[in-house]
Amino acid sequence: MDKIKVLVAKPGLDGHDRGAKVVARALRDAGFEVVYTGLRQTPEQIAEAAVQEDVDVVAMSILSGAHPHLFPAVVNLVREKGLKDALIIGGGVIPESDIPALKEAGIAEVFTPGTPTGKVVDFIKAHVKK
Amino acid sequence: MENIAEEVLKGNRLALAKAITAIENEYDNATEIMQKLYPHTGHAYVLGVTGPPGAGKSTLTDKLAKEYRRQGKTVGIIAIDPSSPFSGGAILGDRIRMNSLTLDPGVFIRSMGTRGSLGGLSHKTADAVKVMDAFGMDVIFVETVGVGQSEVDIVKAADTTMVVLIPGMGDDIQAIKAGILEIGDIFTINKADHDGADKLATELNMMLDLDGVIKDWRPPIMKTIANQNIGIKEVVETFGKHHKHIEENGQLTVRRTERTKNEMLDLLDSRIGQYIRSKVVDTGKLDELVAVIKAHETDPYTEANKIVHDLLK
Ligand SMILES: Nc1nc2c(ncn2[C@@H]2O[C@H](COP(=O)(O)OP(=O)(O)OP(=O)(O)O)[C@@H](O)[C@H]2O)c(=O)[nH]1
Ligand SMILES: [Mg+2]
Numbered sequence: 001m002d003k004i005k006v007l008v009a010k011p012g013l014d015g016h017d018r019g020a021k022v023v024a025r026a027l028r029d030a031g032f033e034v035v036y037t038g039l040r041q042t043p044e045q046i047a048e049a050a051v052q053e054d055v056d057v058v059a060m061s062i063l064s065g066a067h068p069h070l071f072p073a074v075v076n077l078v079r080e081k082g083l084k085d086a087l088i089i090g091g092g093v094i095p096e097s098d099i100p101a102l103k104e105a106g107i108a109e110v111f112t113p114g115t116p117t118g119k120v121v122d123f124i125k126a127h128v129k130k
Numbered sequence: 131m132e133n134i135a136e137e138v139l140k141g142n143r144l145a146l147a148k149a150i151t152a153i154e155n156e157y158d159n160a161t162e163i164m165q166k167l168y169p170h171t172g173h174a175y176v177l178g179v180t181g182p183p184g185a186g187k188s189t190l191t192d193k194l195a196k197e198y199r200r201q202g203k204t205v206g207i208i209a210i211d212p213s214s215p216f217s218g219g220a221i222l223g224d225r226i227r228m229n230s231l232t233l234d235p236g237v238f239i240r241s242m243g244t245r246g247s248l249g250g251l252s253h254k255t256a257d258a259v260k261v262m263d264a265f266g267m268d269v270i271f272v273e274t275v276g277v278g279q280s281e282v283d284i285v286k287a288a289d290t291t292m293v294v295l296i297p298g299m300g301d302d303i304q305a306i307k308a309g310i311l312e313i314g315d316i317f318t319i320n321k322a323d324h325d326g327a328d329k330l331a332t333e334l335n336m337m338l339d340l341d342g343v344i345k346d347w348r349p350p351i352m353k354t355i356a357n358q359n360i361g362i363k364e365v366v367e368t369f370g371k372h373h374k375h376i377e378e379n380g381q382l383t384v385r386r387t388e389r390t391k392n393e394m395l396d397l398l399d400s401r402i403g404q405y406i407r408s409k410v411v412d413t414g415k416l417d418e419l420v421a422v423i424k425a426h427e428t429d430p431y432t433e434a435n436k437i438v439h440d441l442l443k
Contacts, residue, residue, distance in 0.1 A: 028219035038226040054147035
């Protein structure tokens with residue numbers, strides 16, 4: 001019995017996680033198992049939690065603007081620790097112009113505010129390696 | 131990943147994670163992994179932590195784990211949360227209370243959803259405990275929400291079980307009486323900063339002494355304020371006392387023998403069930419039988435006996 005397992009994480013110093021919680025609930029309602037770790041996680045913490053939980057997907061959200069540094073840092077650490085196939089996606093307040101560089105760095109898709117949660121669910125279902 | 135079991139024994143954390151996934155998802159290699167790891171188990175001490183939702187089980191486990199780390203012990207944590215009966219999904223939120231343990235190389239935390247069939251979960255939890263044991267963890271916590279018999283079964287994987295309660299549960303204490311009181315080796319009243327901790331302690335004391343039987347271990351009642359780290363050392367000491375007690379009076383051996391016996395029986399049940407299903411369902415024989423049974427030419431009891439007799443002789 002396989003389940004898609006997702007780590008929902010908030011790297012950096014954002015003050016609230018309402019959006020991340022909405023996404024977490026939507027993923028649960030889609031039948032996924034969602035490990036939620038709360039606010040203010042370092043890239044090291046996120047990558048290590050992803051390993052311990054052996055997740056299929058790492059979903060991050062950032063509002064503060066720190067994504068150009070933090071998203072790639074998580075990708076590198078997750079890969080270094082050996083989770084080669086994990087799908088890594090990002091969301092939050094991210095200017096269109098930053099997206100190509102993030103994808104280049106290994107973020108599979110970037111979801112900007114207002115994206116219906118169903119789109120995130122569909123993207124995961126279509127791209128997860130299970 | 132190749133050689134998962136060998137890598138677990140070498141201390142590879144990714145392998146530990148992959149081994150637990152194999153167990154959880156019943157991958158083909160799960161049995162082989164367990165066969166290779168089993169000889170290396172039996173060293174860890176297993177602590178069950180159960181109690182109502184939101185009682186502070188994860189916060190307590192976090193603080194207790196840190197106390198064991200101060201004593202130089204390595205710690206594994208298996209945190210189980212209920213899956214949604216509607217979607218089958220789950221929010222596994224226990225780690226949120228344990229984030230500061232994530233980067234400690236002497237700690238490994240794994241969350242699991244109940245996935246509907248609690249029956250299956252208890253043996254998966256037991257196997258996950260064994261993998262952490264073989265990996266070399268000294269102390270392994272199993273956290274589950276304690277509301278029913280099924281959770282009680284999961285906690286049977288533990289050598290010592292702590293039931294966590296909180297003040298202000300009112301008449302709920304009656305509701306938890308069944309099942310929960312019997313499994314607690316230690317009762318901890320957490321959130322002792324809230325009103326009613328003393329009242330709850332009095333009620334609990336009364337209930338525990340109700341049967342009038344003098345036991346050689348009377349479950350002690352502890353008080354903690356987990357989020358302020360108050361009462362934690364005392365709980366760890368009490369775990370130690372209980373461990374020593376059941377080691378000296380032979381109960382630990384009795385419990386572990388009983389557990390091995392039950393695991394063996396469960397495994398047999400499941401293997402025999404799988405074998406019979408493969409012979410009956412996959413061959414289409416079941417559909418044939420159902421047709422004649424429905425026509426009342428025979429009955430399910432006779433046919434089931436025949437199948438078992440023919441297949442297992
Ligand atoms: N006032 C007070 N709050 C506490 C105490 N211990 C934990 N909490 C808080 O209680 C809430 C629930 O704590 P958890 O540790 O998540 O409880 P839990 O029993 O693991 O919850 P579930 O796993 O969801 O059943 C959190 O907000 C904690 O900070 C305490 O001793 N006093
Ligand atoms: Mg919890």
